[in-house]
Amino acid sequence: xxxxxxxxxxxxxxxxxxxxxxxxxxxxxxxxxxxxxxxxxxxxxxxxxxxxxxxxxxxxxxxxxxxxxxxxxxxxxxxxxxxxxxxxxxxxxxxxxxxxxxxxxxxxxxxxxxxxxxxxxxxxxxxxxxxxxxxxxxxxxxxxxxxxxxxxxxxxxxxxxxxxxxxxxxxxxxxxxxxxxxxxxxxxxxxxxxxxxxxxxxxxxxxxxxxxxxxxxxxxxxxxxxxxxxxxxxxxxxxxxxxxxxxxxxxxxxxxxxxxxxxxxxxxxxxxxxxxxxxxxxxxxxxxxxxxxxxxxxxxxxxxxxxxxxxxxxxxxxxxxxxxxxxxxxxxxxxxxxxx
Numbered sequence: 001x002x003x004x005x006x007x008x009x010x011x012x013x014x015x016x017x018x019x020x021x022x023x024x025x026x027x028x029x030x031x032x033x034x035x036x037x038x039x040x041x042x043x044x045x046x047x048x049x050x051x052x053x054x055x056x057x058x059x060x061x062x063x064x065x066x067x068x069x070x071x072x073x074x075x076x077x078x079x080x081x082x083x084x085x086x087x088x089x090x091x092x093x094x095x096x097x098x099x100x101x102x103x104x105x106x107x108x109x110x111x112x113x114x115x116x117x118x119x120x121x122x123x124x125x126x127x128x129x130x131x132x133x134x135x136x137x138x139x140x141x142x143x144x145x146x147x148x149x150x151x152x153x154x155x156x157x158x159x160x161x162x163x164x165x166x167x168x169x170x171x172x173x174x175x176x177x178x179x180x181x182x183x184x185x186x187x188x189x190x191x192x193x194x195x196x197x198x199x200x201x202x203x204x205x206x207x208x209x210x211x212x213x214x215x216x217x218x219x220x221x222x223x224x225x226x227x228x229x230x231x232x233x234x235x236x237x238x239x240x241x242x243x244x245x246x247x248x249x250x251x252x253x254x255x256x257x258x259x260x261x262x263x264x265x266x267x268x269x270x271x272x273x274x275x276x277x278x279x280x281x282x283x284x285x286x287x288x289x290x291x292x293x294x295x296x297x298x299x300x301x302x303x304x305x306x307x308x309x310x311x312x313x314x315x316x317x318x319x320x321x322x323x324x325x326x327x328x329x330x331x332x333x334x335x336x337x338x339x340x
Contacts (some may be wrong), residue, residue: 001025001026001027002024002026002027002077002078003026003029003068003074003075003076003077003078004026004027004028004029004076004078004079004080005029005030005031005071005074005078005079005080006019006028006030006031006033006075006079006080006082007030007031007061007079007080007081007082007083007105008081008082008084008110008125009030009031009032009047009054009056009082010030010032010043010044010279011082011083012046012183012186012224012226013125013224013228013231013295013334014030014046014047014082014083015046015047015050015056015160015185015229016183016185016224016225016228017080017082017231017232018030018054018270019050020225020229020232021229022050022053022054024232026078027051027055028050028054028075029054029055029056029057029070029074029101030045030047030054030055030057031057031058031059031070031083032056032057032058032131033058033059033060034058034060035273037209040292046185050287052069055074057073057074058245061083061101061104061105061108061109062101062104062105063108064108064111064112067105067112068107068108068112068116070117071112071113071115071117071202072113072115072116073114073265075117075120075122076117077117077119077120077121078120078122078123078235078308079109079113079121079122079123079154080107080123080125080206080231080265081106081124081125082122082125083105084101084102084105084125084151084155084158084300085097085098085101085102085151088174091204092204096291097149098150098154099150099153099154099157101154102151102155102157102158103112103154103157103161106139106157106162107157107161109122110122110131110161110162110171110173113171114165114169114171115142118169118170118171119171119172121164121172121174121235122165122171122173122174122235122240122300123173123174123175123231123234123235124159124162124173124174124176125175125176125178125179125293126155126158126159126176126178126242127151127152127155127177127178128132128177128178128179128180128244128246128287128289129147129148129149129152129155129219129284129287130145130147130152130155130156130177131143131146131147131233131284131287132146132147132148132149132152132157132282132284133148133220133282133284134146134284134287137286138248138288138290139244139287139288139289139290140244140289140290140293141177141242141244141293142182145159147245148280148282148283148284149282149284150231150282152284157273158175159175159242160308161176162174162175163175163242165220171181172235172240173240173245174234174235174237174240174242174243175242176227176230176231176234176242177242177243177244177245177249178230178245178246179219179220179221179244179245179287179289180219180220180221180222180287181221181222181224181226181227181247182221182223182224182309182313183223183224183225183309183312183313184312184313184316185224186224186313191212191253191256192221192256193317194210194212194254195210195212195257195260196260196310196313196314196316196317197316197317197321198263198271199260199263199264199266199317199318200317200318200320200321201202201321202262202264202266202271203264203265203266203318204318204321204325206321206325208271209211209271209272209273210257210271210272210273210334211272211273211275211278211298212214212253212257212272212273212274212278213253213274213276213277213278213279213280214253214278214279214280215254215257215274216252216253216254216285217253217285217286218251218252218253218286218287219248219250219251219252219253219284220246220248220249220287220288220289221247221249221251221256221306221309222245222246222247222302222309223240223302223304224236226302226303227240227245230243230245230294230298230300232300233300236300237297243291243293243294243297244290244291244293244294245289245290245291245294246288246291246302247291247302247306248258248288248289248290248302249288249306250286250287250288251306254268257272259276259306259307259310259311260310260313260314263310263311263314264314264318294301312324
């Protein structure tokens with residue numbers, strides 16, 4: 001049975017990847033911070049339904065010793081390094097922890113892998129944010145990087161570390177330059193989930209406005225479940241390499257708002273408030289993928305539409321917020337009060 005080690009298994013991508021690999025018959029091991037073990041209900045909600053089928057190990061990307069111990073224990077056949085401080089806006093507030101987690105963490109994982117299981121295949125979660133102030137549109141594997149945030153810079157460093165371990169030490173190490181990918185499991189701090197949740201709460205009368213930053217920023221938005229398949233495909237190739245993964249379509253934040261509010265029968269112009277404080281110090285205006293190499297070499301094809309993704313996220317949050325509202329109202333009812 002093939003053993004896979006996933007860093008960041010509690011995140012959106014990690015949870016979907018774990019499900020996908022379990023379907024392939026893999027033995028799954030995941031790295032989580034110790035604090036997650038102490039509060040699994042909140043910190044491991046995306047993988048609660050998988051906990052009896054996977055193996056969880058406590059470690060920190062800031063501690064080489066703890067990463068080394070996990071590799072020594074698991075000795076994986078494949079390693080998917082997804083863990084990172086991945087919220088771009090936060091990277092402007094705390095560059096130091098972003099660099100420490102994203103650069104040193106990647107270095108620690110690669111070093112432990114090389115030392116203990118040099119035959120293990122390695123995947124690095126790179127990002128379209130590495131392109132930043134783009135020099136060509138669309139972007140492919142040969143487009144120069146010009147990152148515009150500490151997050152983007154840290155991902156460039158991780159990408160170069162991965163390539164160096166491939167070229168210098170013969171590690172089967174590949175990077176997926178993934179464009180924005182979303183789902184109902186997206187974190188609330190990301191703009192797409194902020195919008196879908198905002199729509200749901202406005203529709204239910206729980207709030208009256210949705211503050212957002214740059215509505216004209218354009219992104220190549222896809223479904224995270226389709227992207228984890230590409231990760232796996234990269235590690236099944238005879239030769240390691242780097243691949244751009246995206247839909248080849250770009251849509252603005254404004255378009256996302258328009259479609260999301262329309263699904264709930266609302267006009268986004270009545271609720272969205274533009275706030276300067278939510279703009280990035282250095283904006284990335286447009287990101288658009290040229291995923292031809294992934295299609296031709298991996299055989300990967302993206303199969304969902306932008307409209308389907310937005311609709312699913314809004315429907316999910318409408319149901320979720322309705323349940324929360326019902327539970328809250330029930331807790332405030334006279335009968336509930338008497339039960340105390």
